[in-house]
Amino acid sequence: MATVSIVMGSDSDMPVMAKAIEVLENFGIDYEVRIISAHREPDIFVEYAKTAKDRGVKCIIAGAGKAAHLPGMCAAVFEGPVIGIPMKTSDLGGVDSLYSIVQMPTGVPVATVAINGGANAGILAVKMLAMTDFTLAGKLHDFIVDQKESVEAKDSKLQNEGYKAFL
Numbered sequence: 001m002a003t004v005s006i007v008m009g010s011d012s013d014m015p016v017m018a019k020a021i022e023v024l025e026n027f028g029i030d031y032e033v034r035i036i037s038a039h040r041e042p043d044i045f046v047e048y049a050k051t052a053k054d055r056g057v058k059c060i061i062a063g064a065g066k067a068a069h070l071p072g073m074c075a076a077v078f079e080g081p082v083i084g085i086p087m088k089t090s091d092l093g094g095v096d097s098l099y100s101i102v103q104m105p106t107g108v109p110v111a112t113v114a115i116n117g118g119a120n121a122g123i124l125a126v127k128m129l130a131m132t133d134f135t136l137a138g139k140l141h142d143f144i145v146d147q148k149e150s151v152e153a154k155d156s157k158l159q160n161e162g163y164k165a166f167l
Contacts, residue, residue, distance in 0.1 A: 001056030002032035004125050007048070008063040009037050009070050013087055016118040017063050020085070023122025027139050029129065032057075038064075038073045045070075049077035059128055061121045062110075065089045068100035071110045081128055083121045084110040 004024055008017050017033070024031045032055070038045045052060060060078055062071035063085035071084030086097035094115035102112045113120040123143075130137040157165055 002030050003056060003058050003129065004029055004031040005052055005055075005057045005060045006031055006033045006063075007036055007060060007070065007074065009035070009039075009065070011035055013063045013065065013085075016085060016087060016116045017061075019118030020061050020122035020125070023119055023126065027126050027136060027143075029126065029136070036070075038070045039067070045073065046077060049074050052078050053080065059083065059125045061085065061125055063087055063118070063121075064101065065094070065097045066091070066100075068097040071101045071112075072104055072108065075104065075108045075110045082110050083124050084112045085117055085121050086112065086115045088116050 006017055006020055006024075008014065021031065021033065034048060036045050036048055049060075057078075058080055060071075060074045060080065060082045062074045062082055064070035065087030066089050068084070068086060071082055075082040084101035086094050086101050088094035089097060098112070098115055101110055104110050111124060113124065126136065126140055126143075130140045
């Protein structure tokens with residue numbers, strides 16, 4: 001059973017969504033991936049979102065560009081948390097997607113990450129799931145410590161070797 005469902009409106013979103021998938025795989029979280037258009041196949045979309053909980057899904061990560069209705073529609077139908085990833089678009093650079101996802105009406109929230117923020121969507125899903133999974137919480141703690149140590153190592157290199165070591 002999938003714990004996280006990753007859904008996108010187009011295969012062109014896959015490079016960004018793959019970053020969320022990589023995070024989930026690194027943490028050992030089961031997931032499913034779908035390409036579903038809320039606009040072009042609304043009946044399939046509604047069935048997908050209505051049955052997500054029955055499939056064991058605890059969180060949906062939804063990526064969308066332009067009108068970007070997919071994350072909001074997921075939040076309208078699925079009772080669990082939804083994380084929206086606004087996709088960078090050629091027309092407006094993703095600001096259109098960001099506004100569409102972040103401006104949800106009261107009662108239908110979508111947690112929204114940065115434009116093309118696939119990795120952060122995956123990490124946010126991990127943080128949500130770690131609230132009730134002690135094993136996952138331990139992995140998350142280790143991840144946070146590793147990030148801290150990586151920054152400290154880079155600063156140490158800068159202090160010892162100077163800025164040219166990074167050029």
